[in-house]
Amino acid sequence: TDSRSGGPARTAAAKWCICTIPTPILSQIPMNVGTKMRAAIDQLPYLAAIKIGLQFKRRFWEEDEQIYGGHTYTSLPISTIGYPMWDYFSRGKGVLLGAYTFGRPAYLFASKSPEERIEDALAQGAQIHPQYRAEFENGVAVAWHRVPWTLGCQGGWTDESRAVHYDNLCALDGRIVLANEHA
Numbered sequence: 001t002d003s004r005s006g007g008p009a010r011t012a013a014a015k016w017c018i019c020t021i022p023t024p025i026l027s028q029i030p031m032n033v034g035t036k037m038r039a040a041i042d043q044l045p046y047l048a049a050i051k052i053g054l055q056f057k058r059r060f061w062e063e064d065e066q067i068y069g070g071h072t073y074t075s076l077p078i079s080t081i082g083y084p085m086w087d088y089f090s091r092g093k094g095v096l097l098g099a100y101t102f103g104r105p106a107y108l109f110a111s112k113s114p115e116e117r118i119e120d121a122l123a124q125g126a127q128i129h130p131q132y133r134a135e136f137e138n139g140v141a142v143a144w145h146r147v148p149w150t151l152g153c154q155g156g157w158t159d160e161s162r163a164v165h166y167d168n169l170c171a172l173d174g175r176i177v178l179a180n181e182h183a
Contacts, residue, residue, distance in 0.1 A: 017176045022046055023169075024151035026178075037173040040165035044182060046152020048106040048145040052078070052099035052121040056135040059094035064131060076124040077105040098125055098139065102153070110143035117141035155182030 001009045019026065023044040031038070061067040061083055069085035082097030098121040101109065109117050118139040126132040144153040157166070170183045 049153030054098035
């Protein structure tokens with residue numbers, strides 16, 4: 001059933017199902033799979049993560065600091081700054097991955113509004129790149145664990161859960177196979 005526009009329920013038939021639905025969503029959907037695959041799906045949570053994109057008036061990281069692609073890893077809550085690996089030497093605006101963080105820092109970021117998350121990323125990023133404030137134009141902040149169709153960023157495997165469930169998650173179950181980052 002289309003959750004946006006409603007209408008009658010529709011059914012699709014296929015000989016195979018290659019399923020890319022994240023396990024936190026898939027665990028909520030009735031499926032015709034065996035107990036081992038169901039157990040593997042049901043036990044795998046996705047991790048909390050925040051990504052913040054920041055648009056700047058110019059590509060100051062290239063012009064001022066000769067940074068062409070790659071990442072800056074930091075102990076600040078933003079964790080990672082990512083630099084684009086395309087369009088080197090372009091004139092005009094540029095976009096950085098201003099934060100990519102997991103776990104506790106992601107939960108702390110997610111407790112704030114998107115505008116506050118962007119402000120925090122600017123304040124922290126300015127400790128590395130003083131040009132942040134003067135060059136900033138706008139940004140976007142996404143808490144992956146709050147996106148209703150993913151409920152996280154990636155599978156939260158432990159050594160124990162991987163040992164018990166990974167092979168079952170990746171196996172063919174009848175004519176169903178899972179294909180996503182968790183598999």
